[in-house]
Amino acid sequence: MNDKINLAAKLALLENPYEPGIVGFLNDYKLQVVKVKGPFVWHKHDETDDFFLVISGRLTIHLRDRDIELEPGEIFVVPRGVEHCPEAQEETEVLLVEPRETVNTGDASGPMTAEPRLL
Amino acid sequence: MNDKINLAAKLALLENPYEPGIVGFLNDYKLQVVKVKGPFVWHKHDETDDFFLVISGRLTIHLRDRDIELEPGEIFVVPRGVEHCPEAQEETEVLLVEPRETVNTGDASGPMTAEPRLL
Numbered sequence: 240m241n242d243k244i245n246l247a248a249k250l251a252l253l254e255n256p257y258e259p260g261i262v263g264f265l266n267d268y269k270l271q272v273v274k275v276k277g278p279f280v281w282h283k284h285d286e287t288d289d290f291f292l293v294i295s296g297r298l299t300i301h302l303r304d305r306d307i308e309l310e311p312g313e314i315f316v317v318p319r320g321v322e323h324c325p326e327a328q329e330e331t332e333v334l335l336v337e338p339r340e341t342v343n344t345g346d347a348s349g350p351m352t353a354e355p356r357l358l
Numbered sequence: 359m360n361d362k363i364n365l366a367a368k369l370a371l372l373e374n375p376y377e378p379g380i381v382g383f384l385n386d387y388k389l390q391v392v393k394v395k396g397p398f399v400w401h402k403h404d405e406t407d408d409f410f411l412v413i414s415g416r417l418t419i420h421l422r423d424r425d426i427e428l429e430p431g432e433i434f435v436v437p438r439g440v441e442h443c444p445e446a447q448e449e450t451e452v453l454l455v456e457p458r459e460t461v462n463t464g465d466a467s468g469p470m471t472a473e474p475r476l477l
Contacts, residue, residue, distance in 0.1 A: 242426075242434075243427075243428055243432050243433065243434045244434070244435075245432050246431045246432065262433075263433060264435065265409045268387075270433065270435075287385055288385050290384045294431065307361075308362075309362055312364065312365045312366055313362050313364050314363040315361075315362045315363070316363075316383065316384055319385075334411075336455060
């Protein structure tokens with residue numbers, strides 16, 4: 240993890256949606272790429288904000304009171320404690336930045352909870 | 359800062375190289391965009407790693423023992439304490455993620471030190 244990170248090359252290593260891979264670290268944060276397709280689960284992170292940057296495709300982040308629509312080159316930071324549910328109609332590629340110990344499904348857990356893995 | 363962030367739109371607000379603008383926050387980190395052209399100054403951050411993601415153009419991050427060449431969609435995280443000097447031949451657009459209190463010139467200070475400003 241002492242070299243540059245090519246996001247497209249790392250994303251090409253992912254086979255399935257919602258199985259993120261760690262591509263680097265920034266202090267006590269992890270940098271992850273993930274493919275999104277279909278709906279995720281409603282969840283929140285009480286201990287951290289949640290950073291999304293769309294690399295390709297189109298991402299909807301449903302909030303309880305509105306939807307955030309993200310295209311490539313757009314970021315949304317979900318504030319801590321705010322319920323959200325990511326969803327994509329077409330396969331969408333995303334960069335995530337969050338504290339190392341953050342669990343993808345937050346308070347929801349369940350079958351979409353992913354184990355940390357390095358790409 | 360409660361809406362999505364379009365990086366291209368924010369970058370269009372920057373007039374001069376090496377004058378970063380804050381576009382959002384992630385916990386106690388700031389998200390900044392900056393235009394790079396020409397050489398910056400050699401410096402290091404003893405208290406933090408330093409995240410660079412190239413949005414457009416081409417960025418060289420000189421290290422004392424090698425150069426890192428970044429194209430759009432590529433990230434490099436300079437480890438804390440490591441001397442580095444960013445440089446770009448053509449105007450290059452970059453996303454930076456670093457703790458809120460981080461000073462752009464690190465231990466070097468000098469005329470290229472930028473005051474924090476919100477875009």
